[in-house]
Amino acid sequence: MNRLVGAELFFKCENLQKTGAFKARGALNAVLRCEGEHSNFITHSSGNHGAALAWAAGIAGSTATVIVPKDALPEKLESMRRYGARLKLCGSTLQDREGVLEQTRCEGEFKEIPPYDHFDIVAGQGTCAWELLGQVENLNQLWMPVGGGGLAAGSAIAGDGRVEIVCAEPELARDAHDSLRSGSRLPPYPPRTMADGLRTGLGEVNFQTLRHFGASVALATEQGISDATLLLWSCLNMIVEPSSAVVLAAMLENPGRAAGRVGVILSGGNVLPQFGAG
Amino acid sequence: MNRLVGAELFFKCENLQKTGAFKARGALNAVLRCEGEHSNFITHSSGNHGAALAWAAGIAGSTATVIVPKDALPEKLESMRRYGARLKLCGSTLQDREGVLEQTRCEGEFKEIPPYDHFDIVAGQGTCAWELLGQVENLNQLWMPVGGGGLAAGSAIAGDGRVEIVCAEPELARDAHDSLRSGSRLPPYPPRTMADGLRTGLGEVNFQTLRHFGASVALATEQGISDATLLLWSCLNMIVEPSSAVVLAAMLENPGRAAGRVGVILSGGNVLPQFGAG
Numbered sequence: 259m260n261r262l263v264g265a266e267l268f269f270k271c272e273n274l275q276k277t278g279a280f281k282a283r284g285a286l287n288a289v290l291r292c293e294g295e296h297s298n299f300i301t302h303s304s305g306n307h308g309a310a311l312a313w314a315a316g317i318a319g320s321t322a323t324v325i326v327p328k329d330a331l332p333e334k335l336e337s338m339r340r341y342g343a344r345l346k347l348c349g350s351t352l353q354d355r356e357g358v359l360e361q362t363r364c365e366g367e368f369k370e371i372p373p374y375d376h377f378d379i380v381a382g383q384g385t386c387a388w389e390l391l392g393q394v395e396n397l398n399q400l401w402m403p404v405g406g407g408g409l410a411a412g413s414a415i416a417g418d419g420r421v422e423i424v425c426a427e428p429e430l431a432r433d434a435h436d437s438l439r440s441g442s443r444l445p446p447y448p449p450r451t452m453a454d455g456l457r458t459g460l461g462e463v464n465f466q467t468l469r470h471f472g473a474s475v476a477l478a479t480e481q482g483i484s485d486a487t488l489l490l491w492s493c494l495n496m497i498v499e500p501s502s503a504v505v506l507a508a509m510l511e512n513p514g515r516a517a518g519r520v521g522v523i524l525s526g527g528n529v530l531p532q533f534g535a536g
Numbered sequence: 537m538n539r540l541v542g543a544e545l546f547f548k549c550e551n552l553q554k555t556g557a558f559k560a561r562g563a564l565n566a567v568l569r570c571e572g573e574h575s576n577f578i579t580h581s582s583g584n585h586g587a588a589l590a591w592a593a594g595i596a597g598s599t600a601t602v603i604v605p606k607d608a609l610p611e612k613l614e615s616m617r618r619y620g621a622r623l624k625l626c627g628s629t630l631q632d633r634e635g636v637l638e639q640t641r642c643e644g645e646f647k648e649i650p651p652y653d654h655f656d657i658v659a660g661q662g663t664c665a666w667e668l669l670g671q672v673e674n675l676n677q678l679w680m681p682v683g684g685g686g687l688a689a690g691s692a693i694a695g696d697g698r699v700e701i702v703c704a705e706p707e708l709a710r711d712a713h714d715s716l717r718s719g720s721r722l723p724p725y726p727p728r729t730m731a732d733g734l735r736t737g738l739g740e741v742n743f744q745t746l747r748h749f750g751a752s753v754a755l756a757t758e759q760g761i762s763d764a765t766l767l768l769w770s771c772l773n774m775i776v777e778p779s780s781a782v783v784l785a786a787m788l789e790n791p792g793r794a795a796g797r798v799g800v801i802l803s804g805g806n807v808l809p810q811f812g813a814g
Contacts, residue, residue: 273773333770484811492611495551495775495805527773531809533762 259493263509265516268397270390273498273527277341279455280386280409280525281310281373287382288371289314296369297321300362302348302355304454305334306526307373312343323368325359331454333530350449352458374406375461384412390521397421398518401505403525404434404475405456407464413523414471423473424515426508428453428483434460435475438468452480455501455526476515478507486510490524491531499529537771541787543794546675548668551776551805555619557733558664558687558803559588559651565660566649567592574647575599578640580626580633582732583612584804585651590621601646603637609732611808628727630736652684653739662690668799675699676796679783681803682712682753683734685742691801692749701751702793704786706731706761712738713753716746730758733779733804754793756785764788768802769809777807 260266272280285307289299299315300323301307308324315322324343326335327350338345348358363370372379386409387400400417404410404425414423427434428451437443437460446459460468478486483500486507490498502525509516538544550558563585567577577593578601579585586602593600602621604613605628616623626636641648650657664687665678678695682688682703692701705712706729715721715738724737738746756764761778764785768776780803787794 278773487811488808491775492808495556497769497773497775497809530766530770530812531775532812533765534808534810 263506263516264514265518265520268390268394268519268521269494270386270521270523271496272386272523272525273496273502277306277309277313278337278526278528279306279310280383280523281306282313283385284379284382284408285310285314285371286317288376288378289318289320291378292369293318298323298366298368299371300359300368301325301371301373302359303373304330304457305338306455306528308338308343309334309341311371312338312341316342323362325355325362327355331529334528337528352446373458374408375463377463379408380412380415380463380467382412383409384416386523387413387416387521390523391416391421394519394521396519397521399424399516400521400523401426401509401516402523403427403453403456403501403504404460405431405501406458407434407460407468409523409525410473411464411467414467414473417471419471423468423471425468425473425475426505427475427477428456428504429477429479431456432477434468435477437465438473438475453483453501453504455499456504476508476512478504478511482507482511497527497529497531498524499526502526541794542791543796543798546668546672546797546799547772548664548799548801549774550664550801550803551774551780555584555587555591556615556804556806557584557588558661558801559584560591561663562657562660562686563588563592563649564595566654566656567596567598569656570647571596576601576644576646577649578637578646579603579649579651580637581651582608582735583616584733584806586616586621587612587619589649590616590619594620601640603633603640605633609807612806615806630724651736652686653741655741657686658690658693658741658745660690661687662694664801665691665694665799668801669694669699672797672799674797675799677702677794678799678801679704679787679794680801681705681731681734681779681782682738683709683779684736685712685738685746687801687803688751689742689745692745692751695749697749699799701746701749703746703751703753704783705753705755706734706782707755707757709734710755712746713755715743716751716753731761731779731782733777734782754786754790756782756789760785760789775805775807775809776802777804780804
């Protein structure tokens with residue numbers, strides 16, 4: 259894989275993290291930060307943040323209600339249920355999610371834990387890059403996917419300017435790319451990319467943070483994401499979801515962009531592959 | 537998964553080993569044991585041992601010729617080629633393999649490295665259990681798949697009677713089970729199980745070793761192996777091949793058999809899953 263990319267890659271395997279994604283970090287930090295004050299948490303999520311919040315709430319002896327798009331992957335719904343989440347289905351746009359969330363909030367006493375645009379979430383997600391930087395010396399670059407931007411912003415803060423931050427984003431959801439280029443935050447694209455964790459728009463806190471640290475964004479096509487997913491499965495023997503494989507796809511579709519010693523955050527593995535035709 | 541099985545499981549992830557399987561251990565040991573004496577190695581293999589021998593030969597600056605059944609998985613053929621193996625296709629029975637191997641040996645100067653029934657191979661495979669026993673204290677049982685028996689015999693020697701050895705085997709290839717029950721080594725069954733790495737018969741050295749240490753065999757159905765493979769994929773986010781998942785299948789189909797602190801050797805991950813229908 260190093261030969262293929264032309265760089266020395268070091269993977270941080272958040273697909274092996276609790277709940278199968280880095281989201282466990284932010285959710286646990288956010289929940290523990292208000293332990294004792296709140297016992298019912300609520301959020302909207304396509305899956306990974308919801309499972310993470312349910313897991314974190316369970317640790318704190320609290321409940322988690324998750325507003326989830328009705329077209330979310332069945333295995334992600336199952337995962338959220340397994341961790342004890344109370345699910346409420348909604349439409350697939352951000353507006354749909356926020357509408358149902360507001361309505362549900364009016365029905366009880368909930369503390370909202372947003373999926374990405376919140377200091378406690380960003381601080382928690384940042385522990386991933388913080389660990390990687392402590393585990394591997396002299397990294398030149400740190401690559402990670404960008405959706406809402408919690409992981410990217412947390413990584414930028416953890417790197418604190420000592421390492422170049424490169425975010426990877428699907429062409430079909432290139433709002434972070436266009437926002438950082440234009441200098442003003444743009445709305446999300448329609449949720450069409452197969453990288454289901456990256457369909458949301460970049461959050462304001464995260465936009466400002468990424469700008470501050472001079473982060474850039476490399477884009478990947480859908481075909482590239484699909485190919486990169488299979489390549490990671492076959493080369494690493496680990497299950498990584500398309501929203502993570504976008505990083506390898508962006509490296510391969512932008513030759514030369516990844517260089518030197520490169521940390522790669524494999525952000526999650528919540529996809530369920532099937533047996534091949536063979 | 538602990539709840540499901542009713543035991544405390546500790547996985548040794550040989551799917552993350554070089555060449556994607558424990559076979560790298562035995563092949564490297566066998567090759568290094570005759571370094572300087574031989575420079576062309578030959579073997580027969582359905583895939584994992586062949587890739588391992590090619591990898592080990594590459595390290596020693598030697599060549600590896602592999603006699604491979606023509607119905608081997610395409611990804612295993614590809615893996616052997618990637619590690620530099622010279623492939624010769626043959627029929628799918630052990631007789632077919634051995635015939636072509638004999639014929640090829642007559643055409644040049646080759647040192648045969650058999651896939652499992654050889655002291656150097658067994659010693660190498662045994663390093664896996666040896667490591668696991670050093671990494672996890674007070675294991676009551678050690679489970680691993682049995683095909684030719686190199687891994688099982690090596691594990692029994694590494695355990696040296698301090699840990700119960702339980703082998704898992706497909707119902708459709710139950711020669712090790714029947715051999716240890718009857719006390720005499722029986723021929724292999726027709727190669728029909730989906731666990732393609734376990735279709736070969738138990739070797740003589742390995743049969744005697746497993747008898748000596750009082751190892752037992754738990755059986756698994758094809759449906760159980762298939763279900764257990766998907767379960768490992770979804771719960772561990774790692775790719776494990778059916779020949780490894782046979783262990784979890786045998787545990788679930790023989791309730792109560794796995795007990796206490798249980799070491800599980802996930803022997804390999806050389807299978808290429810596809811995207812699901814979702």
